[in-house]
Amino acid sequence: MEATFLLTLLITFLASFIGYELISKIPQTLHTPLMSGSNAISGITLIAAILIYPEVGDSQLLKIIILVAIAFATLNIVGGFSVTGRILEMFKKND
Amino acid sequence: MIEIILLVSSVLFIFALKLFGRPSTAHRANTFAMLAMALAVFSAFNFDFSKYDSAFYITIVVSGLLGVLISKRVQMTQMPELVGLFNGFGGGASGAIAYVELSGSSLPISDVFVAIFSMGIGMFTFSGSLVAVMKLRGKLNNFNKKLADIFSVFFPTILVIPAVLEMDDLLMEFIILVAIISGVIRVAVIGGADMPVVIAFLNSLSGIAAMSAGFIVNSIILIVAGALVGASGIILTLLMCAAMNRTLRDVLKGGFGTTTINNEYEKDPISTSPEDVAIQLSYAESVVIVPGYGMAVAQAQAAVKELTNTLKDKNIEVKFAIHPVAGRMPGHMNVLLAEVDIDYEDMYTLEDINSEFSSTDVVIVVGANDVVNPLARTDEDSPIYGMPILDVDLAKQVIVLKRSMSPGYAGIANPLFVNDNAKMLFADAKEGLENIIKSFELV
Numbered sequence: 001m002e003a004t005f006l007l008t009l010l011i012t013f014l015a016s017f018i019g020y021e022l023i024s025k026i027p028q029t030l031h032t033p034l035m036s037g038s039n040a041i042s043g044i045t046l047i048a049a050i051l052i053y054p055e056v057g058d059s060q061l062l063k064i065i066i067l068v069a070i071a072f073a074t075l076n077i078v079g080g081f082s083v084t085g086r087i088l089e090m091f092k093k094n095d
Numbered sequence: 096m097i098e099i100i101l102l103v104s105s106v107l108f109i110f111a112l113k114l115f116g117r118p119s120t121a122h123r124a125n126t127f128a129m130l131a132m133a134l135a136v137f138s139a140f141n142f143d144f145s146k147y148d149s150a151f152y153i154t155i156v157v158s159g160l161l162g163v164l165i166s167k168r169v170q171m172t173q174m175p176e177l178v179g180l181f182n183g184f185g186g187g188a189s190g191a192i193a194y195v196e197l198s199g200s201s202l203p204i205s206d207v208f209v210a211i212f213s214m215g216i217g218m219f220t221f222s223g224s225l226v227a228v229m230k231l232r233g234k235l236n237n238f239n240k241k242l243a244d245i246f247s248v249f250f251p252t253i254l255v256i257p258a259v260l261e262m263d264d265l266l267m268e269f270i271i272l273v274a275i276i277s278g279v280i281r282v283a284v285i286g287g288a289d290m291p292v293v294i295a296f297l298n299s300l301s302g303i304a305a306m307s308a309g310f311i312v313n314s315i316i317l318i319v320a321g322a323l324v325g326a327s328g329i330i331l332t333l334l335m336c337a338a339m340n341r342t343l344r345d346v347l348k349g350g351f352g353t354t355t356i357n358n359e360y361e362k363d364p365i366s367t368s369p370e371d372v373a374i375q376l377s378y379a380e381s382v383v384i385v386p387g388y389g390m391a392v393a394q395a396q397a398a399v400k401e402l403t404n405t406l407k408d409k410n411i412e413v414k415f416a417i418h419p420v421a422g423r424m425p426g427h428m429n430v431l432l433a434e435v436d437i438d439y440e441d442m443y444t445l446e447d448i449n450s451e452f453s454s455t456d457v458v459i460v461v462g463a464n465d466v467v468n469p470l471a472r473t474d475e476d477s478p479i480y481g482m483p484i485l486d487v488d489l490a491k492q493v494i495v496l497k498r499s500m501s502p503g504y505a506g507i508a509n510p511l512f513v514n515d516n517a518k519m520l521f522a523d524a525k526e527g528l529e530n531i532i533k534s535f536e537l538v
Contacts, residue, residue, distance in 0.1 A: 031426030
């Protein structure tokens with residue numbers, strides 16, 4: 001348990017580091033699509049909702065709360081990627 | 096099998112970030128990230144789709160369709176609001192998941208800490224983002240600062256509650272309430288022109304909330320993706336702060352520009368007409384356009400494009416100088432200009448263009464103010480002293496397109512407006528530009 005936790009921390013650290021290095025190189029001109037793209041990626045919390053949904057039991061309240069989380073996360077993923085694609089298309093055709 | 100899918104997904108996410116580094120490859124980055132996301136979500140089902148009822152699938156389909164609809168309809172000038180709203184949804188989703196985990200099974204104490212953290216940050220992001228959206232739509236004025244200062248001490252304190260008290264429903268609801276109120280108040284005290292920092296900061300928090308949700312459910316891909324969003328938001332936050340020569344703490348404190356100082360001008364500005372501007376421009380060889388929030392408000396980007404075409408037809412060189420905090424979110428001006436087909440190669444950053452102003456014939460400032468205020472270089476007592484600005488006052492001639500002499504966000508006078516080489520064209524950005532274009536036809 002301890003070892004897995006440390007490994008997870010290590011992965012978190014490495015991911016943050018790679019992310020920091022790569023994102024620092026993104027030019028100012030793409031900062032808006034970077035934000036809408038990261039909106040989409042933050043919707044990945046949908047995974048957590050999918051994992052806990054079958055285990056929530058009989059509580060209607062908790063079920064509704066997870067469904068709200070699912071709605072928010074799905075909106076973020078689909079809406080975020082879709083609008084980012086729209087913006088990046090505008091930059092592409094100038095190339 | 097699941098592990099392999101997740102590995103591929105992680106690699107795709109990293110590749111997507113790499114491709115995002117250049118405008119010409121960035122659209123491929125989006126495709127890569129979508130694929131990575133699809134794989135990650137698919138893997139969470141663990142090949143067992145029967146565990147989920149119809150309410151689950153209906154929610155996904157309906158909100159997915161809603162997402163498509165919103166993204167197709169939104170105007171590029173509304174991007175700050177949309178990103179703000181999505182920040183809120185991301186935070187709200189992670190916060191809600193943490194709540195369910197806390198009230199459901201008995202978590203080990205270390206996970207309780209993480210879950211409280213995720214719930215607090217998520218709810219703070221949710222309410223703060225909604226307030227930010229309202230501010231961006233101009234529906235909310237600045238708020239009492241004292242109350243905000245009290246809450247900013249209170250909020251971090253409650254996140255350590257589980258160390259001393261047993262968690263129960265009442266306590267959780269109390270924490271949620273405090274998180275929501277803190278988010279509302281914290282953002283409410285911050286002025287509109289600081290929104291680029293606020294939006295980037297909330298963006299970062301939504302990633303951090305997702306990352307901590309990943310720790311609770313033991314999902315490495317969720318942790319990795321959350322960390323990437325968190326890192327991206329932090330980078331943008333720091334870039335925006337540096338572009339204003341202010342600390343994040345100072346921005347979040349709020350109340351900037353509310354104290355009006357030295358708002359008087361020593362002499363009257365020289366006012367000009369669209370006809371004179373057209374004549375002036377037709378003698379120029381190089382023109383730099385500086386867009387600001389005023390361009391977004393007036394929806395003047397199409398008129399900017401039209402003027403650019405007119406000038407280019409006359410073999411006049413046209414460049415765009417974009418300050419990092421122009422507009423209401425990072426990159427806001429670039430997107431508006433890209434929308435009207437202006438080549439991104441013509442958009443210059445502050446570092447790249449500042450050395451060129453002294454050899455520029457005419458600079459046209461379209462609805463920008465503080466980012467071209469020379470006091471940032473000269474007046475040590477000024478609230479914007481030390482802020483990197485576009486040195487447009489060094490150009491041979493400057494035309495400022497603005498509705499009035501009113502100060503910008505910093506609440507101070509801009510001596511550029513009464514400079515010997517500057518003329519004011521008092522008009523709404525769109526109308527003013529259209530009148531210049533019309534006058535060109537007569538020149």
